[in-house]
Amino acid sequence: MKHNNNNKFCGKIVLLGKSNVGKSTLLNQIIGDKISIVSHKTNTTQTQVIGIQTENNFQLIYIDTPGIYNKKNIYFSINNINQYIKKTIANANVIVFMINQIHFNITDEKILQLITKINKSIIVVINKIDLINNKKLLLPFIQLLHKKNNNLNCIIPISAKKKHNITNLIKEIKTLLPQSRHEYSNNINTTNSLNFTITEIIREKIIYYFHKEIPYIIDIKVESINISSNRNCSIKVLLMVNNYRQKKIIIGEKGEKIKHISTLARKNIEKKILKTVFITIWVITKKK
Known part of the structure; x- marks a missing residue:
């Protein structure tokens, strides 16, 4: 055309x-x-x-x-x-x-x-x-x-x-594009929600950090996002794994692995939303 x-x-x-x-x-x-x-x-x-x-x-x-x-x-x-x-x-x-x-x-x-x-x-x-x-x-x-x-x-x-x-x-x-009105405003670059973005960032860190120890198809649920007026953002996340063995691997001895995952995720989320982020990730096993 x-x-x-x-x-x-x-x-x-x-x-x-x-x-x-x-x-x-x-x-x-x-x-x-x-x-x-x-x-x-x-x-x-x-x-x-x-x-x-x-x-x-x-x-x-x-x-x-x-x-x-x-x-x-x-x-x-x-x-x-x-x-x-x-x-x-x-x-x-x-x-x-x-x-x-x-x-x-x-x-x-x-x-x-x-x-x-x-x-x-x-x-x-x-x-x-x-x-x-x-x-x-x-x-x-x-x-x-x-x-x-x-x-x-x-x-x-x-x-x-x-x-x-x-x-x-x-x-x-x-x-190859048809003549048509634009569907989105000029300043939007994705339809991904903040919840989706947070879960994907955490998923990426788990994949990178654990390699083959943990299956990459895991359930991640954002329980809450609270953004305060002083540019702080508190996020609570549930990470649901298949069994206790996987839970133990992700948490690590004295919780050092899940702390590391949280830190990596927090830094990426802060870059995305331009706010100071406090993130808590709870690891639980899925209900049978």
Whole structure:
């Protein structure tokens, strides 16, 4: 579409792909703020995270989705992937399908087949190109993807971590947006609530600090947030684990581990809300 400077354009862009392809990293780089947690662990993003980028007459609404992954070496069936993708991209204008370097396996193949059957604009992003030692392999890989499907709008190699070629990706996305009023005001960069942001910050610290000791799918509930007039904020959080062993690991000897998690989380929350934060995290076992 040819864009008129007097018109407004707005659309939803779904970031889709396997786990650990860099969707959350890309979203954070585009928005310029950490709104989606990043980890080396599979499927860290547990729910859809929305980031909003408004530039002049363009508003781009990005949706970071949980990664499609294989559990215990058993890949999603074609029907499961189909249902997931249809639900995820139902209201999208543009699909950004992300691939990890030049690794293209059966799950990538299934995703590509399915999204091209749906009437949406598709951009394939080859991420982490900084990790490809032999850059001469990149062009043949791009040509291979074009041969697999000639309905792709474009294929763009990037490095989300190094911020390489992200500007060109945004330019391409803008050309695919429909003319429409903006859904959000210019100063909003995410629809995440404060509760959601707090729980995700704590989840990220637990994933980073405990690695494989604690499953990353844990229940975190913000019990209360009290913001006083003197720029102080008191937060009480419940962290619910599966059993006493996990509770003991997270609390640590004399409570040193949960204190460390609380300190890390507090510093991040203070940066977000620009207030002095006092946080209390209670660790309990889930009721059977």
